[in-house]
Amino acid sequence: MGLREDAAELDASDPLAGLRSAFLLPPGKIYLDGNSLGPPAHRVLERLDAVARGEWGGDLIASWNCHRWIDLPRRAAAKIARLINAAPDEVLVADSTSVNLFKLIAAALAMNPGRRTILSERGNFPSDLYIAEGVASLIGARLKIAHTDALEAALDDGVALLVLSHVDYRTGRLHDIDGMTRLAQARGALVLWDLAHSVGAMEIDVTRAKADFAVGCGYKYLNGGPGAPAFLYVPARHQDKARQPLQGWFGHGAQFAFEERYRPAAGIARFQCGTPPILSLAALDAALELWDGVALAEVRRKSLRLTELFMRAVDEYCAGAGLRLLTPRIGDRRGSHVSYAAPEDGYAVMQALIARGVVGDFRAPDILRFGFAPLYLTHAETVEAAAILGEVLQSRAWDRPEYRARAHVT
Numbered sequence: 001m002g003l004r005e006d007a008a009e010l011d012a013s014d015p016l017a018g019l020r021s022a023f024l025l026p027p028g029k030i031y032l033d034g035n036s037l038g039p040p041a042h043r044v045l046e047r048l049d050a051v052a053r054g055e056w057g058g059d060l061i062a063s064w065n066c067h068r069w070i071d072l073p074r075r076a077a078a079k080i081a082r083l084i085n086a087a088p089d090e091v092l093v094a095d096s097t098s099v100n101l102f103k104l105i106a107a108a109l110a111m112n113p114g115r116r117t118i119l120s121e122r123g124n125f126p127s128d129l130y131i132a133e134g135v136a137s138l139i140g141a142r143l144k145i146a147h148t149d150a151l152e153a154a155l156d157d158g159v160a161l162l163v164l165s166h167v168d169y170r171t172g173r174l175h176d177i178d179g180m181t182r183l184a185q186a187r188g189a190l191v192l193w194d195l196a197h198s199v200g201a202m203e204i205d206v207t208r209a210k211a212d213f214a215v216g217c218g219y220k221y222l223n224g225g226p227g228a229p230a231f232l233y234v235p236a237r238h239q240d241k242a243r244q245p246l247q248g249w250f251g252h253g254a255q256f257a258f259e260e261r262y263r264p265a266a267g268i269a270r271f272q273c274g275t276p277p278i279l280s281l282a283a284l285d286a287a288l289e290l291w292d293g294v295a296l297a298e299v300r301r302k303s304l305r306l307t308e309l310f311m312r313a314v315d316e317y318c319a320g321a322g323l324r325l326l327t328p329r330i331g332d333r334r335g336s337h338v339s340y341a342a343p344e345d346g347y348a349v350m351q352a353l354i355a356r357g358v359v360g361d362f363r364a365p366d367i368l369r370f371g372f373a374p375l376y377l378t379h380a381e382t383v384e385a386a387a388i389l390g391e392v393l394q395s396r397a398w399d400r401p402e403y404r405a406r407a408h409v410t
């Protein structure tokens, strides 16, 4: 059967199809960038209006108590906890992924005294590496960056902490969280996982994996909105030993006693720093309500169907165009995006695609990246996107000056 017929059949039997109408999606666009910025759900826009006009505008500062703004970070965290199989009080929503990395890397190094190396891998997201480098230089540790295949050999008795991203932001390659955590811990290292490109796209079980720490992003597959607060995970067994250096008043044991000296709060609350951004947090909290009753196994199945279908469609429509697949074909080894190295000016190819309503993104030096968010994408869109990519490449429609001019955000 043809690709379009297959797609129609898969859409007709898609158990998640009903969720698409929960989102505000502009007509005429196939949005394959939800792994970078998820779209708004209708309920998020309603909640923003209610919180801004009704709560902020109506009750002003009393809202911290009467609308329980003060525990919104914990309430949002409980919803994320379900998505990664953590206990509700092992997750906190706060700050950005980068800032949470800083807090947890510093805490982890202090918990593994005598070891002074942070190990990560080449190709990890730059912010993760930059933050690790910054913490290392602040406390006299060092950052070692190994090739993925050499991580095991690099896990020597100097490694205090292994910091990895679950899904590679460029290639989409998926790490085995359980296996890698076990290996690193057997060598005496702690392990911190960055779940930015996996949470909301698949089942994650930090409890089964016995992960030491994790962080993740609120604005990608969780659809919390641009710059949405991120989250962090610290298991109960570590919480009272872990001390993070951004000792703000929100992490104090008695915030409103206004004591002169810092005493960390018990439990996960000590990982807060300052005042949470309530509007952003309310948007994220409303977006997280969409996951009520959604089976993550179903989300993963659809994600694999979409990415598989896209690769098949690109094989067919883009044959001979010189694209090189960077993403593993084997389902167990990939996340929810698919990337190709472009033969010529990938930036211009992506601009030409965007001009035709297919929104993916470009990652230097030559990568065309397409994200597949299972909550709102259809199989038909997936095939259509590949057909338009084929057209752009075969006709060289990308080869125009206006598509070559680089914008700041790619």
Ligand SMILES: *Cc1c(COP(=O)(O)O)cnc(C)c1O
Binding pocket: 096, 097, 098, 099, 125, 127, 128, 165, 169, 194, 196, 197, 217, 230
């Ligand atoms: C998106 C992403 C981030 C983003 O960090 P911010 O602090 O939100 O800018 C960090 N790490 C990884 C792996 C990401 O994919």
